[in-house]
Each structure stands twice: as structure tokens, then as C-alpha cells.
Amino acid sequence: MKRVLILFLMYCGAVNASEKTDILKIFEHFTLASAAASKCIKSDKSELTAFLANYQMVTLFTLEEIQRRKSGITEKQAQEILVAGSTKATKAVHSVIADEGCDSPKIRDLIKRFHMQAKWKP
Numbered sequence: 723m724k725r726v727l728i729l730f731l732m733y734c735g736a737v738n739a740s741e742k743t744d745i746l747k748i749f750e751h752f753t754l755a756s757a758a759a760s761k762c763i764k765s766d767k768s769e770l771t772a773f774l775a776n777y778q779m780v781t782l783f784t785l786e787e788i789q790r791r792k793s794g795i796t797e798k799q800a801q802e803i804l805v806a807g808s809t810k811a812t813k814a815v816h817s818v819i820a821d822e823g824c825d826s827p828k829i830r831d832l833i834k835r836f837h838m839q840a841k842w843k844p
Contacts, residue, residue, distance in 0.1 A: 744787070745780065745783045745784050745787045746784055746787060746788075748780055748784075749780050749781060749783075749784040749804075750807075750811060751835060751839070752776070752777045752780050752781075752839055753807075753808050753811045753812065754811055754812075754815055754832050754835075755832045755833070755835040755836040755839055756773070756777065756812075756836065757811065757812040757815035757816060757832075758815050758819070758824075758829050758832035758833050758836065759773075759832070759833055759836040761815075761816060761819050761824065762819065762824035762829060762833055763824075763833055763836070765836070765840070769837070769840045770840070772840045772841070773836060773839055773840035776839055776840070776842050776844065777839070779844060781804070784804060785797065785800045785801060785804060788800040788803055788804065815829070815832065
């Protein structure tokens with residue numbers, strides 16, 4: 723799973739693998755957790771709403787950060803980078819689920835993260 727995170731961040735071209743956790747990694751963590759939760763759990767409406775609100779906030783900051791790091795790109799280009807990376811990350815999680823199931827330790831960890839991200843109060 724760590725490899726997926728690094729590939730996503732390098733794909734965005736916004737960070738290298740040695741950088742500390744930043745908004746792009748936080749976004750990636752939300753994306754991976756969302757992908758796992760969407761396939762493996764049925765969360766209640768309030769938890770899902772809280773998660774999505776936090777995910778939306780992180781997404782907005784991530785778009786700003788991509789534009790800051792890749793000066794000269796438009797908001798639309800930043801969105802395209804984000805969507806492409808999100809799609810790859812989601813497919814990677816869904817592939818793990820297809821191969822190992824929802825009881826995989828990797829997926830269970832992502833679902834725990836989903837619950838924590840829903841409770842997060844930024």
C-alpha cells in the first residue's frame with residue numbers, strides 16, 4: 723500500500739518520496755480509505771457525511787497545493803492531475819479487495835482510517 727502512496731505522489735509530480743507527510747499524502751489517505759470503505763462497509767449517514775465533508779476540505783487544499791507546486795497550471799489541470807491520481811489509487815485498492823477480500827489486513831487498516839477521518843475535527 724505504501725508503494726501506491728508513493729506512486730500517486732510521484733505521478734502528481736508534486737512531491738518526492740522523501741518528503742514528510744503533507745496535504746497531498748493526507749488526500750491520498752482519504753482516497754484510499756474511501757475506496758476501501760465504499761466496497762467493504764455500510765457506514766451510517768452521519769459518519770459518511772462527516773467523512774465527505776473532511777474529504778472535500780482536504781481536496782480543496784490539495785488542489786491549491788498542486789497549483790502552488792506546479793506554478794502556471796490552471797485549476798482545471800490541477801483537477802485533472804487529482805482525478806487521475808485518485809483513479810489509480812482507487813483501482814489499486816479495489817484490486818487488493820478483489821485479490822484478498824475485505825478481511826485483508828491492508829483493507830481493515832484503511833477502514834479503520836476511514837472511521838478516524840470521519841471523526842476528525844480539523
